[in-house]
Amino acid sequence: NAGVTQTPKFRVLKTGQSMTLLCAQDMNHEYMYWYRQDPGMGLRLIHYSVGEGTTAKGEVPDGYNVSRLKKQNFLLGLESAAPSQTSVYFCASQGLGYTFGSGTRLTVV
């Protein structure tokens, strides 16, 4: 099925550990986004990309890095995880509208 695939779906990290969340889309979209969803806060934009090789900061970029080496993939990295990064992370790609992945639930203990 065409769409946006996020891996992993769940992850538990210890404080200070690092990890990478992968987002893959097969719709040939230029624009891709990473959001986090927290209770009472809605979806907040972390980083986004307007095309292969480009990235830009969103509303809450601190503690995260991203890369867009291939058009279909947008990676979100946490170099040193903190409990404040416990959240549900959603990737989206944009054609006529946004298509979201099913999310990654990350817990940092």
Place this chain on the structure above:
Amino acid sequence: DQQVKQNSPSLSVQEGRISILNCDYTNSMFDYFLWYKKYPAEGPTFLISISSIKDKNEDGRFTVFLNKSAKHLSLHIVPSQPGDSAVYFCAASDGGNKLVFGAGTILRVKS
């Protein structure tokens, strides 16, 4: 400071009745508004949108109303069905590609 606000965290409605979800915004540059629906363990999916040149857009059971002077929009679902139970996010754009989302409203439709 949240630019898009959904002040009701939750709403409970009887099946067959009308559901009204509200959204307020503060940025006068927003000119395109969307509603997304989210089920547990799934990503948000697009529901309906409205441009600032309109004050109403209808799609089946779903209607979105926009009051630009009040910076307010609402989503009406008539008649409400149990399958409509989900989290509803209001989102806005200023003409760029980025969307600003509200905090969401949990809708429960009771059968």
